[in-house]
Amino acid sequence: MSRYFIKSLVAGLALLTLGGAQAQGLATPPLDSVPSWSNTYNFAQLGHAADNLLLGIHDSEQIEFSLRRDRIASDARLRLEFTPSPALLPVLSHLRVYLNDVLVSVLPIEKEQLGRKTFRDVALDPLLITDFNRVRLEFVGHYTDVCEDPANNALWVNIGRRSEIELHEQALSLKNDLAYFPLPFFDSRGQDKPSLSMVFAASPTLGEQRAAGVLASYFGSKAGWRGMRFPVLFDRLPEAGIGATPAIVFATNDRRPPFLADLEQFPKVAAPVLQMIDNPQAPHSKVLLVLGRDDEDLLVAARALALGGDLLRGSRVTVDKVQQLQPRQPYDAPNWIRTDRAVRFAELIGYPGQLQASGLRPAPISVDLNLPPDLFVWRSQGVPLQINYRYTPSVVTDESRLNINLNDQFISSLPLPSGDSSKLQKLRLAVLSTDPANPDEKVWVPALKIGERNTLRFDFNFASTLGSAQRDHCQTTLPASNQAVIDEASTIDLSGYHHFIAMPDLKAFARSGFPFTRMADLSQTLVMVPVQGSAVQISTLLETLAAISARSGVPALGLQLSADWSMATRTDADLLVLGGVGAGVGEIADTNLMLDQLHDWLLEPSSQALNGSSARAGELNDIRRQPAHRVEVSASAQAPIAAFVGLKSPFHEQRSIVALLANTDADYQLLRDTLADGGKMDAVAGSVALLRSSGVESSQVGEQYFVGHLPWWLLLWFQLSEHPVLLAMTVVLIVLLIAFALWRSLSWVARRRLTGQQ
Structure with a gap:
């Protein structure tokens, strides 16, 4: 009984430090079932990639960390690694440690620590920890006890980037109230990569995937550089455990997962409905139900979440109408600088x-x-x-x-x-x-x-x-x-x-989501997906859309999905292809060349790969001139492989295709891992990028084309700049034409003068 009383007292004090968490919608769950986590973050993970050097004139440094609003800190600790200057006066020199501007510890620098790497543990009061926190380290250094110069280079202490902050966290139950949306499904204060489960009935329709894509892009635009993962589940919710994630369920009146089969508890709807419930398998995890009569209702509900979050309140909301008042314009992505003014x-x-x-x-x-x-x-x-x-x-x-x-x-x-x-x-x-x-x-x-x-x-x-520190004369000033x-x-x-840009350019796609982000809401993008998508395929689709919106800062409200390649021929849009290209695209020469090159890459020893160097690019371009009697070699392998391929759309001028090619679930998982890895995405470039477990190999294959518009005179000058001989001949011809026109004009003037004199 006393142990339970102590735990209750600790939880109550923690709630008080959050400024009345229950008044903000937080409820206290039974403590015996409260999940807890222990997370450790080093300074490098918190944005300090290098060691910090504190000096006499730069004597403080602060490290920031955050805590999700649906968690409290039950314990916290700072593990500090530092090396003080050997010239410091022991004890008189020290470090002050502040947490959220409250002094929590003073670390005197002892004689045996001078010039040596030192490790000290500092307890951080969990009652001081809120959603956003700052640990400030202040250095008070002295090298003499009289006439000190604060700028003396002997005054320093090095704070190691491997210093750590350890947090013990406990879950708090959030009330089922959509007024807190996007909490708890996304919290920008979280330190880890956000993860959100997407739940469907088996074999989700394109309409369900489209609604999920709109919401995934919304969360991606919120997550930004953090990125997001979207594990997909069929007919089940995430199970209880430390790794249980919040979930969003997409269901219509006719297609529902089994856990929504009880029509008394979850009746059929007559309009788009959003409802927040507890996860019955993980009480501290929330589930958002996106319900509708059909797929169109699901899309309306998803757009309402992306556009009208400020209007939501209560555990259940019926969406009456969603209308975008003003269409987006090209190049108006919030994450891009304006180019019209x-x-x-x-x-x-x-x-x-x-x-x-x-x-x-x-x-x-x-x-x-x-x-x-x-x-x-x-x-x-x-x-x-x-x-x-x-x-x-x-x-x-x-x-x-x-x-x-x-x-x-x-x-x-x-x-x-x-x-x-x-x-x-x-x-x-x-x-x-x-x-x-x-x-x-x-x-x-x-x-x-x-x-x-x-x-x-x-x-x-x-x-x-x-100041000044001279013999028999001492003068100091206050900075x-x-x-x-x-x-x-x-x-x-x-x-x-x-x-105006030369395409295909996978670097533009990897770093800016171009050409799809030209219209930030993807209103001029058509996404081609497999007819029957597996869970990992749909996860790849959602994470791709989230990555694109993270680069533009806008949800994909104009998203269009299709599995019918005849629609691609009728739609004037850039094509984002997931899985494999259609028959009509595969017949063009450049596509066959790229796919042949992928086959050759599989057979090439990894030691011969040139990682997209100029020599490799020249070798690939020379493939177009190889004789027809090439030797065909076949091979089988079990390791996953995938590719990014960029090419010109054969259906519409000024349109492009970016294809994410994969076959098996392992291949799609490789695509997901690459999309989540900033270093690998930086290596994606050219027109073909091959993905293997060893890394990314990129190259330029096939002919380039240009997208955009230039004035005729600038386009002519740009095209001629690649051909200096032709440019020189053109300039000579223009000069001759001008000279001829002047000669004819002067001759005409001379004849008129002579005629007038007669």
Whole structure:
């Protein structure tokens, strides 16, 4: 009885620290059945990839971690790895540890620790842990007891990136209320990769898969860089256990999983309905029922979740109507920078205070810039950048400067004079061209990279005389609290650029979801799927759609699915193919060439693979000129293999096909693992990317084509740039024509003058 009382008291205190969790919809479950987890995160996993060096003038560092709202921390611990400078004074030098701005421990640096790697455990009070937390480490260092210089290079302590935060978590039951949606199905505060089970009756229809695809893309747009996994189950819910995930069930009046067969508890519906219930097999896990009379009702309910989440409340909601008032426009994805006008930095920030920094040595200010992958920047003069910034002026003129970096490459250094503390600076950022007209072009200056995540960083470096430590003379000063701000009115202007890209380009698909994200809601995309999809095939489809929406930031509300290839011939849309291409596509030459090359790759020893190098690309292009009497070799293997293939659509001009080729469930699992691995997706490029357990091999096979539009004069100049001899002949011809026209004009004028004199 006393043990149960103590557990109840601990749970009650934890609930109080959440600011009245029950008032926010959290209920206390029976403690004997409460699932618990023990998770450990090192500093590298929490965003600190390298060791942190604390100095006398940069004496603090903070590590952020989060906790899902449907969990509480029953215990927490910091395992700190650090190495102090051997020049420090023992005991007088120490580390302060704060949790959410509350001092939780002081670690004196002992004499035997100087210059040696040290490990210390610090208990973190679980009552202080909320959904978002900060551990701040402050270094107080001394190398002498009189006339100290805070900038002395002997004042340092190195915080190892293998330091860890261990959390013991317990589950909290959330009330069945859709007002908390997307909780608990997705929580941005979670540290692990989110997972959400999708449940269908056996052999789900295309309409059910379409509704699930809309919801998967919605969660993908919320998850962003984290990614999401969507395990698919038929006729059953996730079972109880530590790994039990929340689930979404798609069911119509005529097609229901067995656990919804009780019509008294789950009656047939007369409209699209959303209902949240407890998972009967895992009481701390929730199930969202997406119900409808038919597949169209399921789609309406899914769109309501993606669009009208703020209007939902209660455990059961009937959807009356869903209507998108304004259709989306090309290139309006929220995760891409606008290209039709100048963009203010206020539109690019992710959180308040992102453009501010303070301290004697302020942290860098960073802004992310994501450019559309088909931006035509050939021979560009650069992107105009107008920066407004303010800072704390120095009393005297010194060497304080603002350093500007792009993608970790230095651009410029601007002085910070002591007089005026507000400045306007205009720059032009170079843009890295990936056009095939200049395959050997090298950009030696820092440049924006098309179709990739670019980081613009501003480092304010303030020079200051902190003090003097001379024999028989000691003078110290209190350092000023420096402030620096990049004004939100600063702008970057990408207007005036055209959209034109050489295809196929699987790199654009892997990094930006192009060409499908040209319309962020996939309203000009047709997804071709197998007629009868297995669970792992449908998981691959959902995770592919989630990955595309993560790059655009918009759910795929315009998603179209089909298993009929005749529909592809009638629909003016880009094709995303899952499984295998149709007969009409397989007959074109480039497709056969790609599939033949995949067959050859299977027979090639892995030691001979060149990983998509220029030599390999040349070898593959030479295949088109090989003689007809090639030797055919057949082989069998059990290991999984899959591929990404890009090619031009044979049905419509300016349209492309990206095919995710696989046969067995193991092949589809390989596709899923690749989509979830950022490193492997970075290796996807060209027109063919072969996926094996050893990695990804990419190459360019077949003819290239162009998607987009250019003015006729710019298109002519671009095409002629690949043929310098033809360009020279054209210039000579134009000069001769102009000379001939001038000669004829002057002759006509001379004849008129002579006729007038007569």
